[in-house]
Amino acid sequence: MDKISKMNVVHKLEKRSLLIAINCVCGLSIFFFGYDQGMMGGVNNAPNYLTTMGIGYYDAATVSPVITNTLLQGGIVSIYYLGTLIGCLVGGWFGEKYGRIKTIGLGAGWAVLGATLQCSAQNHVWMIFARLINGWGTGILNAIIPVWATETAEHTSRGQFIAIDGCNYYEAGYSSFVWRFPIAFQIAPLLFLFAICWYFPDSPRWLTKVGREEEARYILGRLRGETGADLGKAEAEFQDIRNVAALERKTATKNSYFHMLFGIGSGKLHTGRRVELVIWLQIMQEWVGIAGVTIYAPTIFRIAGVDHSKAQWVSGLNNIFYMFSTLICVFTLDRIGRRWTLYWGSVMQGIAMFLAGGLSKLGQDATAASDAAKAAGKMAEAASLHSKAAGYGIGAVAMVFLFTFTFGATWLTVPWLYPAEIFPLECRAKGNAWGVVGWSVGNGWLTLLCPVMFAALNEKTYYVFGAANVITLPMVWALYPESNQRTLEEMDLLFAADTPWNWDAERNFALLKEQNPELVQAAARGNSVVDPETGLPQQRRRSTRGPGLDVVNRFDGDESPDEKGVATFKHEV
Secondary structure: OOOOOOOOHHHOOOHHHHHHHHHHHHHHHHHHHHHHHHHHHHHOOOHHHHHHHOOEEEEOOOOEEEEOOHHHHHHHHHHHHHHHHHHHHHHHHHHHHHOHHHHHHHHHHHHHHHHHHHHOOOOHHHHHHHHHHHHHHHHHHHHHHHHHHHHHOOOOOHHHHHOOOOOOOOOOOOOOHHHHHHHHHOHHHHHHHHHHHHHOOOOHHHHHHOOOHHHHHHHHHHHHOOOHHHOOHHHHHHHHHHHHHHHHHOOHHHOOHHHHHHOOOOHHHOHHHHHHHHHHHHHHHHHHHHHHHHHOHHHHHHHOOOOHHHHHHHHHHHHHHHHHHHHHHHHHHHHHHHHHHHHHHHHHHHHHHHHHHHHHHHHHHHHHHHHHHHHOOOHHHHHHHHHHHHHHHHHHHHHHHHHHHHHHHOOOOHHHHHHHHHOOHHHHHHHHHHHHHHHHHHHHHHHHHHHHHHHHHHHHHHHHHHHHHHHHHHHHHHHOOOOOOOOHHHHHHHOOOOOOOHHHHHHHHHHHHHHOHHHHHHHHHOOOOEOOOOOOEOOOOOOEEEOOEEEOOOOOOOOOHHHOOOEEEOOOO
16 A cells, blocks of 8 residues: 555554554553643642642641632633643544544644643743643544544444543652652653654544545555455445445535534534533533542542641552553443443442542541540540541542542543544544533533632532532433444434434434344444445345435446445435
């Protein structure tokens, strides 16, 4: 394949080894934008950082930080998400126009600039602008990495492909090195990402969309295999992609962000509904509590009765549990599906947050009673109450650990995977960008409010997070169709129903499968409308009709390739 650089790994690797290599690159990017959240949890409590940014000071008597400007503290953290919001919209547009690989390179380069400015910040104004720039790069990567991953993975294992995350931990100290080094550390993986991304293949689906079919077909062959049991598999998937690309091409002029948000001109594709779903899924991902727990973990553990010197250590240990919990999602997400993963996550997280709040309150009351008893000279009673307070504190910390572990196994992955799965090929990068908009809004909103909430509500903040978990249960049940074990090309059928309810989507999808077996059954097997052994078009079939869908399989020799096997939606423009 002369059109693809000889240095590209697609010539050296194939099938599982190629998918693993792509997965490693994706994991490197995901580590970067997960790292920043965990990093700020420690940075926010570094003594030198507090004074340099003018947000507080370190009290030597109590051995704990004192925040004097909670709004500025939250603003420095949350401005990053304004950057990600802008960056994801740029990344979605750039990704549709110039491809997935070039967009990864752009995002990595921009993030290096932002990280460099952050680690050299001399005051809060400098830091605010640096985090804005760094967020822009993160937003670009967030918009394109999940899309590249899902478009190269097989539909039976897309969940495993996204279920990756990173964690970090470092010890507290007094010099500026304590907070500057962790910020600077992210430059190394970003430079590595920028250097290696150019040697990886672009998405075969994007290549097909822009007319570079020869390259797309070659890359699919390397991804799926061309010999033995895999013979014909790549050709079958390629035909599916061509057919759906031809189907969606008629809406290409109506795929601006504005048209997508309001569903203007999308007809049976219902892109407006899909945009609303992914925005709110990402917003709720943050409001179930992870943004507060990750970024303000030391504050949360101090509320639970853990002193500052131990709070940093416990926070780091919590992040390690968080990292290992993602392995659960790797093995369960493609087995039980997206909806059940969110269900059990919401139940466990909600229980953990409510119990953490209650135990923290009991611990604080016991501590206050112990101090009062000590002041009254009742030393035995004071010791007993102090021991009881410590027990409550351990229980509250355990609930936070349970929450973080459950989140890593459930809600961490699905809100990133779902947007990359459900959008049409013509606007998939932009669609995923809308998901990142929701993530940016949810994160920015919450991290700005978290210091204020903790100051005003103290342990009752846990109850807010617990209530958000309860809300997600009926929300997912009623509005979010299952995408597990369905090909990307089937998603247009899944969202063809005219109502937003999940049960209507599933009923309509089943009806379309029944009335259009040559399209949907073939797609479910990964064989398209082609012969499963040869990968060549099958014989002409009678046209059938389903609600809102005409399926016409044309295999006459006098028709153009783009017309063969095309499923055409009746668009309501």
